[in-house]
Every structure is written in C-alpha cells, then in structure tokens.
Amino acid sequence: MSVTGRVTDYDRVAARFDARYALYPYDGVRDTLQHFLGDASSVLEVGCGTGHWLAVAHEGRRAPSPCGMDPSAAMLAQAAARGAKASAERPHLVRARAEDLPWRDATFDRIFCVNALHHFSDRARFFAEARRVLKPGGGLLTIGKDPHTEHDDWWVYRYFEETRAIDCDRFARVRTLRGELALAGFAWTESLEADHIEVVTPASEALASGVVDPRFTSQLTVLSEEEFSRGAERLRAANEAAGGELQLVADFRLYATIGWIGG
Numbered sequence: 001m002s003v004t005g006r007v008t009d010y011d012r013v014a015a016r017f018d019a020r021y022a023l024y025p026y027d028g029v030r031d032t033l034q035h036f037l038g039d040a041s042s043v044l045e046v047g048c049g050t051g052h053w054l055a056v057a058h059e060g061r062r063a064p065s066p067c068g069m070d071p072s073a074a075m076l077a078q079a080a081a082r083g084a085k086a087s088a089e090r091p092h093l094v095r096a097r098a099e100d101l102p103w104r105d106a107t108f109d110r111i112f113c114v115n116a117l118h119h120f121s122d123r124a125r126f127f128a129e130a131r132r133v134l135k136p137g138g139g140l141l142t143i144g145k146d147p148h149t150e151h152d153d154w155w156v157y158r159y160f161e162e163t164r165a166i167d168c169d170r171f172a173r174v175r176t177l178r179g180e181l182a183l184a185g186f187a188w189t190e191s192l193e194a195d196h197i198e199v200v201t202p203a204s205e206a207l208a209s210g211v212v213d214p215r216f217t218s219q220l221t222v223l224s225e226e227e228f229s230r231g232a233e234r235l236r237a238a239n240e241a242a243g244g245e246l247q248l249v250a251d252f253r254l255y256a257t258i259g260w261i262g263g
C-alpha cells in the first residue's frame, strides 16, 4: 500500500514549519485531540514534527508528558527546543519511523497523528504497529484532510494545478482508513469532522510574507521547481489581473478517524 513517490524533506522545512500556526488556531483539532486523550496516562504522537500538538496534549493534564517520534532530526530539534522552553519536564522524543515503532507491545493508552499519516510509506504496517504497542482498551486517532470529498476550496489546489492529484494519491478516504483499521484488528472505528479551516488572505500579503513558498506546506514542497514556478506565476498574474486585490481562499475540512482496541 505504498503511496506516491513524492516525499517531503522535513529537514528542509523545519525552521519555518510553525508559520502555519500563526495563520489559524486549529481549535477543532485541539478540542478533538483533548477529548480523545481524556485522562490517558501514556500517550504517543507519531510524526510529531516540531511538537506543537505534543504541547497541546500536555496542557492541563497531570499525566507524564507524552512521547513524540519523528524521522526528521531537524523537526525533532525544534520540538526539543519548544519543550525545554515550556516546561521543566523535557519531552521524550525519539527518532524513528511510523512503520517500525521502537516500543514493546502494549505500552500506550493513546496514539495520535496530526497531518502526518499521508507521509507514511506503508499505512497498513503503521496500523499494525500501532495496534501492537497499544494497551487493551487503547485508541489511535489520526487527523487529516480528505481531498477525495471535493468539498475543499484551497488556493494551493487552484493555482498549483498538480497538487490536488498528488493529494488524492497521498491521502486515503476516511472510509478507507476505517476499513484498514478494522483489518489491522481495531474492534471499533469512528470518524468525525474535527475542524473547518476558513481563512482568506490577500494575495499581495501572502506573496510578500512568504506564504507562497515551497516550504509553507508539503503540497508545495513536493512540487518540482518548475511546477512551483508555474503555479506562483499563475497566482501573480491573477493578482495583477485583479488590480492587486486577489484574495486567497483556504476553505477545507480536517477529519478525525479513530480506532479502538477491545478492552
């Protein structure tokens, strides 16, 4: 079940990755995550990146700080720096891949992934690994886009024409994920809309502030230089045609898919 050959080099984008969190609060993701974690005491984030959601997972909970793992050394370095600033308790960070989780069977109560699953090279293997390291009664939550719904209106898809097809290749439908979780031995699965991102940014501002940049989002990072330049040119031309008043729309949903293990 390997996905597209377009691979994002996260070491290259690490320093600018958190810019996205200044553009939108992701309150729906935050609420969904905190509700899913409840009072669980052993938590792992797979594909934790710079640690934004590790910090959220730790907020207001007395449980030990969650573990984070990611294959990118540069993303983990950002997560370590954030953790050191935020609390005396250093986050437990591990460099590894989702397909081979370096933990013993039945270690965690909860595992979660935010905007990461589409990067894993073998989902079935990850789901089997997650199932293995979860304790009885444990749960796995993954949050991400479902570009197959075609409800999304996003300037990235509109001006960078290759990106929608690449996303349809990398992201599975929510119902496919539920089927795969069931095949991996999760006894119960559910899905819900976690967040509805709605942001309108003036194109001139996005061009000036570096939002229109290959490092802004993996949809742009995976493009060839030529594909990116063509899209950026299309966007600049549309902005000129609109007298510099073009508005860039981001209007898309993030879905949560959860698998539970029998107790």
Ligand SMILES: C[S@@+](CC[C@H](N)C(=O)[O-])C[C@H]1O[C@@H](n2cnc3c(N)ncnc32)[C@H](O)[C@@H]1O
Pocket: 010, 046, 047, 048, 049, 050, 051, 052, 053, 069, 070, 071, 072, 075, 096, 097, 098, 099, 113, 114, 115, 116, 119, 120, 121, 218
């Ligand atoms: C879009 S970032 C999301 C980071 C973080 N979860 C967030 O939402 O802020 C995707 C992350 O998945 C990681 N990743 C890519 N391939 C992976 C794999 N095979 N196993 C685990 N993580 C992976 C990347 O290094 C990157 O940090």
